[in-house]
Amino acid sequence: MILVGMLVGDIFAVFVLHQNASKVGAGLTAAAHAAVAGDSKGVLASFETTGGLLENRGTKVDTHVHMIAFGYLALMLAILQPWVAVSEETKKKLACIFMLGAGLLPVGVFLIHYVGLAYSPLESIGWASIAADFGGLMVMVATLGYLVGLGKRFQLKENVQLRDNLLEDRSIAGRILLAGGLSLVLLGFVHGAYYAGVDLYKHEQLDFSLLSQMSAGATANDAGMVDSALGQYAQLGGDKAVKIAAHAHAIEFGLLAILLAFFQPYVRFRESWKSRWVWVLLFGSLLLPVCVLLELNFGLLAGGLADAGGLLVIIALLAMWIGIVRYTGEIDLAVHTPEETR
Amino acid sequence: MLGARRLLILGGIALALLGMGYGMWYAIFLEHQELGSIGGALEAGFSASAQRNAAAADAALKEYRELKYGYDRHVDVHGHWIGLAMLLILLGIAYDRVEFSERVKLFLATGLLLGSFLFPLGVLFQTFSHDSGPRGLAVMGSALIIASLGGMTVGFARARKSV
Numbered sequence: 001m002i003l004v005g006m007l008v009g010d011i012f013a014v015f016v017l018h019q020n021a022s023k024v025g026a027g028l029t030a031a032a033h034a035a036v037a038g039d040s041k042g043v044l045a046s047f048e049t050t051g052g053l054l055e056n057r058g059t060k061v062d063t064h065v066h067m068i069a070f071g072y073l074a075l076m077l078a079i080l081q082p083w084v085a086v087s088e089e090t091k092k093k094l095a096c097i098f099m100l101g102a103g104l105l106p107v108g109v110f111l112i113h114y115v116g117l118a119y120s121p122l123e124s125i126g127w128a129s130i131a132a133d134f135g136g137l138m139v140m141v142a143t144l145g146y147l148v149g150l151g152k153r154f155q156l157k158e159n160v161q162l163r164d165n166l167l168e169d170r171s172i173a174g175r176i177l178l179a180g181g182l183s184l185v186l187l188g189f190v191h192g193a194y195y196a197g198v199d200l201y202k203h204e205q206l207d208f209s210l211l212s213q214m215s216a217g218a219t220a221n222d223a224g225m226v227d228s229a230l231g232q233y234a235q236l237g238g239d240k241a242v243k244i245a246a247h248a249h250a251i252e253f254g255l256l257a258i259l260l261a262f263f264q265p266y267v268r269f270r271e272s273w274k275s276r277w278v279w280v281l282l283f284g285s286l287l288l289p290v291c292v293l294l295e296l297n298f299g300l301l302a303g304g305l306a307d308a309g310g311l312l313v314i315i316a317l318l319a320m321w322i323g324i325v326r327y328t329g330e331i332d333l334a335v336h337t338p339e340e341t342r
Numbered sequence: 343m344l345g346a347r348r349l350l351i352l353g354g355i356a357l358a359l360l361g362m363g364y365g366m367w368y369a370i371f372l373e374h375q376e377l378g379s380i381g382g383a384l385e386a387g388f389s390a391s392a393q394r395n396a397a398a399a400d401a402a403l404k405e406y407r408e409l410k411y412g413y414d415r416h417v418d419v420h421g422h423w424i425g426l427a428m429l430l431i432l433l434g435i436a437y438d439r440v441e442f443s444e445r446v447k448l449f450l451a452t453g454l455l456l457g458s459f460l461f462p463l464g465v466l467f468q469t470f471s472h473d474s475g476p477r478g479l480a481v482m483g484s485a486l487i488i489a490s491l492g493g494m495t496v497g498f499a500r501a502r503k504s505v
Binding site for chain 1: 348351352355356358359362363365366369370374375377378381384385387388389390391392393394395396399400403404406407410411414424425428429431432433435436439480481484485487488491492494495498499501
């Protein structure tokens with residue numbers, strides 16, 4: 001799901017989102033100019049087109065985000081399976097319900113833009129939305145089942161200690177990933193808190209005042225005033241986008257680093273090389289959000305460095321993947337008794 | 343399984359359910375209507391400008407501001423509850439590697455769980471009131487999260503190299 005979500009996100013970004021963003025900007029410009037010209041019908045037409053573009057963009061971003069989030073949640077629930085005190089049969093059913101729901105929701109969201117309200121029994125919600133909501137309900141039912149199973153495990157008098165070599169690993173690489181990953185999450189949080197405290201209300205106020213300026217310019221038939229507000233509005237959009245992207249990327253890379261800590265025993269490299277790749281991953285994970293944040297001031301230079309950070313993360317992930325491919329099964333053999341392995 | 347780990351895992355899954363339930367409720371009963379109203383208000387503002395009606399344009403844009411303010415917060419609440427829930431579950435799984443006494447670990451886990459619940463709740467309350475109360479709740483929640491995460495980071499860094 002994570003892979004499909006990322007792939008879908010890339011395809012949307014290349015073929016839809018970037019073109020769409022410039023069309024949305026052009027739509028707002030057209031609406032403002034139509035207002036200057038006193039053309040109410042032109043305003044209506046521009047907003048209808050822009051509304052469609054925004055729906056197209058929003059549903060595609062939601063599809064991408066939900067797929068990846070469900071993938072992460074599925075991985076975490078998979079790690080928790082030994083602690084879920086229900087029968088194997090029930091576990092399988094819960095997993096099927098979860099995966100079906102997790103598949104149905106993004107597909108439903110994706111189709112919202114294309115299906116619209118066709119044959120819908122409801123006034124404002126179409127069949128695609130209904131399917132997406134049903135998918136969400138399935139995920140919730142399965143997650144509730146896991147919660148009940150975990151609760152039952154904790155109520156057991158004989159609280160069996162489950163051993164898992166992956167969770168017991170205490171290598172240096174795993175430790176750096178855990179501490180580094182959590183530091184990235186923390187950094188993302190601190191930045192998010194700063195953004196909420198310092199920029200968010202300013203941005204919201206500026207959004208309103210720039211739209212008011214466009215409106216006032218149009219009422220006064222002052223195209224220069226409208227164009228100036230439109231230019232500042234585009235800059236505001238860029239400022240918001242980089243700050244939110246920096247916040248989200250730091251936290252997501254942090255979560256990825258924490259998850260990777262569990263898989264370090266399977267990475268078949270010498271400890272020194274494992275540590276090197278971990279540092280490359282963490283450095284790239286820090287470089288990308290910091291440089292994204294600097295893009296507004298330093299333009300392409302910061303953008304290039306941010307891309308380099310992303311590339312470092314990819315290279316480190318690839319190296320770890322190669323390390324896992326080299327793994328020959330010694331940890332799994334070690335958990336079996338000699339009788340079992342004979 | 344020890345108390346702090348149990349708290350993080352069970353609390354995390356419960357928080358994920360809360361975030362999903364809230365998101366579903368919002369998508370079914372409010373989101374479509376709100377998005378339509380946001381677009382409608384913006385369009386009404388520009389149409390009024392085209393008709394040189396400054397008062398109507400101003401009123402429509404003020405309606406747009408209120409609707410957009412609410413919409414952004416509803417979406418943030420859904421996203422942050424689920425995102426924080428996943429962090430709680432993940433930290434719960436790894437929590438035996440935090441090198442502190444069980445009492446300190448329980449204290450940090452309680453702080454993180456409480457902050458993760460309160461911070462988006464404060465954001466949600468902002469849709470009902472623009473007073474400083476909901477903002478204060480959100481700030482308190484996020485401060486709890488940041489302090490707890492800081493403590494846990496130190497705990498992970500202190501972990502012994504064994505096995």
